[in-house]
Amino acid sequence: MLRVEKLNYEVKGRLLLKDVSFQIRKGEVLALLGANGAGKSTLMKVLCGEYKPSNGLVSLHGQKLDQYDARLLARSRAMLSQQQHVSLAFKVEEIVMMGRYPHFKSRPAEVDIAIVKEVMCLCGVDEFADRVFSSLSGGEQQRVQLARSLAQVWENPDSLLLLDEPISALDMHYQQKVLAIAKALARRGFIVVIVVHDVNFAATYADRIIMLKHGRKLFDGSPVEVLTPTNIYTIFSVEASVELNPRTLRPYIRLEEMPLDAYLFNSKLPDDRAEKLSLRQKRELLLAEDPFLSLADQANRLQVAEIDLWMLDKSKNCRYIAKQSIDEVFRQLVKMGEVTVFTRNACCTQKTVQVYEVQSTEKSEGNPGKEYVKVKTDLWHAGIIVNDKDEEAIHFFDRKGALAHGIRLRVDSDRDAFRKLLTWCEQQTDYKSTFDPLPKLEVANDGVRCEHYDMHKKAIRPIAVRRFLSACAALEQSLEINVFNNGYIHNYRGKIKNLVDQGFRYMVKDERIEMEIFFSSIDNICLDMPSASAKMVAKLDFLDQSGILNLQISSDGELPEAISSMLFEETTVI
Numbered sequence: 001m002l003r004v005e006k007l008n009y010e011v012k013g014r015l016l017l018k019d020v021s022f023q024i025r026k027g028e029v030l031a032l033l034g035a036n037g038a039g040k041s042t043l044m045k046v047l048c049g050e051y052k053p054s055n056g057l058v059s060l061h062g063q064k065l066d067q068y069d070a071r072l073l074a075r076s077r078a079m080l081s082q083q084q085h086v087s088l089a090f091k092v093e094e095i096v097m098m099g100r101y102p103h104f105k106s107r108p109a110e111v112d113i114a115i116v117k118e119v120m121c122l123c124g125v126d127e128f129a130d131r132v133f134s135s136l137s138g139g140e141q142q143r144v145q146l147a148r149s150l151a152q153v154w155e156n157p158d159s160l161l162l163l164d165e166p167i168s169a170l171d172m173h174y175q176q177k178v179l180a181i182a183k184a185l186a187r188r189g190f191i192v193v194i195v196v197h198d199v200n201f202a203a204t205y206a207d208r209i210i211m212l213k214h215g216r217k218l219f220d221g222s223p224v225e226v227l228t229p230t231n232i233y234t235i236f237s238v239e240a241s242v243e244l245n246p247r248t249l250r251p252y253i254r255l256e257e258m259p260l261d262a263y264l265f266n267s268k269l270p271d272d273r274a275e276k277l278s279l280r281q282k283r284e285l286l287l288a289e290d291p292f293l294s295l296a297d298q299a300n301r302l303q304v305a306e307i308d309l310w311m312l313d314k315s316k317n318c319r320y321i322a323k324q325s326i327d328e329v330f331r332q333l334v335k336m337g338e339v340t341v342f343t344r345n346a347c348c349t350q351k352t353v354q355v356y357e358v359q360s361t362e363k364s365e366g367n368p369g370k371e372y373v374k375v376k377t378d379l380w381h382a383g384i385i386v387n388d389k390d391e392e393a394i395h396f397f398d399r400k401g402a403l404a405h406g407i408r409l410r411v412d413s414d415r416d417a418f419r420k421l422l423t424w425c426e427q428q429t430d431y432k433s434t435f436d437p438l439p440k441l442e443v444a445n446d447g448v449r450c451e452h453y454d455m456h457k458k459a460i461r462p463i464a465v466r467r468f469l470s471a472c473a474a475l476e477q478s479l480e481i482n483v484f485n486n487g488y489i490h491n492y493r494g495k496i497k498n499l500v501d502q503g504f505r506y507m508v509k510d511e512r513i514e515m516e517i518f519f520s521s522i523d524n525i526c527l528d529m530p531s532a533s534a535k536m537v538a539k540l541d542f543l544d545q546s547g548i549l550n551l552q553i554s555s556d557g558e559l560p561e562a563i564s565s566m567l568f569e570e571t572t573v574i
């Protein structure tokens, strides 16, 4: 047994070890853990007898170390030091043989030669036997030193083996092997004390762990008792989580990354922390300032494309549809039964409940009485298919990565077609943002620019449009509504009944159509109708700041004079 009692070790008035006591039995592996400068190497040197304790006692098998005969002590304990001073000229075999010096007088006996061979073989240094020590790599040198220590006490299972950082220079294989050798020797009676820095190695190989801090023993016990997150933090000031290996019942320590920004410790570096935030973090900061920012505004402020934010929100439950796959996806939309189709541009959003109907761009007229979408899919640049508990949907994004069009499944929609598409999309390419951020105020719509209006066209104020729409709703006037975006037209024909006018929000909220018109984004509304009395079709063109047609509302057939006169009251000639 190794007994350490009330051990103090002092150098130049400084106590390097303070009141350290423990006992360790034959057959046990003790690991000493502690931060740099904690006193581990100092304790090892006291345990091997190199340093004399200032106070206290160290005894091996009942005998104080300083009472040991020097030769007997040399045969009863061996120490692999952290730093070994070796004369450069020695060969590997000569160094290992030094471990046998306490065992022979002038010449090594056969047994010494045999032991040296055996330990060299075990430590994988036999192939270097004739090489000069200094020509070996760091790890090879460490294994030679281990072989020397092992050679010293090889035949004495009562001995004490002290290994101070024996694996610090070793590769993974030898780290494991050296600790396994130490443990195997302990199982045959050796007392083994090992200093290691890797807590998981200590957890795996040690029977007992002592943790030192500032020369004091703070924690002492089995790995599972000692290696707790709190103890690890107390000793090393690092955050760790500890799991129990269910097979070995030994703890496994998982270290968390220590977050550190070089700006904090290098005064020569600029403070660019804000730039380094992840998109998610930047967005959180933005929403903390203004929780009601629309997705488009968030994308604008964060200088990313809207699709990036969609992918951020839905990444777990959505698949990316690359441009080359859009046509295939689009062809499948007609199979999904009744869905909500939505379209968005700078001036409005429109949602209609319909079976997806597509008209080619060549056809100029819609199918009367039926909603349709006139489309040129090549103007869409990406899509996503979302399958989460809140929505099952397919969204298409324009060349700026802004949401332009899509469908959302309803209760009665055909889910088989949707699932097939989802499976197909799973084999497609992964998402990588390829969009330029949307420059402020630039509109993604590539639609028709309306610069030339004939003499019948009039500019009309939003207030007149509101009144006109209210009258249409009240008198059940049927309308045709077309929303334009990037080469496609989303059409609705029918009555609008339920208007919600909250000033800044203007909405149609009916069963089969929902619309929101953003009057603040509309630059011009033009009326195409010769006169109030002519009982003609009225057509209103809503243009955005770039003069592009975003929305068109026309009367479906002639207007009663009561309604048309309202339009003329508020118009001014262009």
Ligand SMILES: Nc1ncnc2c1ncn2[C@@H]1O[C@H](COP(=O)(O)OP(=O)(O)OP(=O)(O)O)[C@@H](O)[C@H]1O
Pocket: 011, 012, 016, 034, 035, 036, 037, 038, 039, 040, 041, 042, 043, 082
């Ligand atoms: N001869 C000495 N004179 C003064 N201070 C010493 C002396 N030897 C060691 N020390 C100091 O004692 C403390 C413990 O040193 P020790 O080598 O035991 O630490 P350690 O736990 O092995 O650290 P490491 O993990 O860095 O190897 C350190 O602060 C060291 O600087």
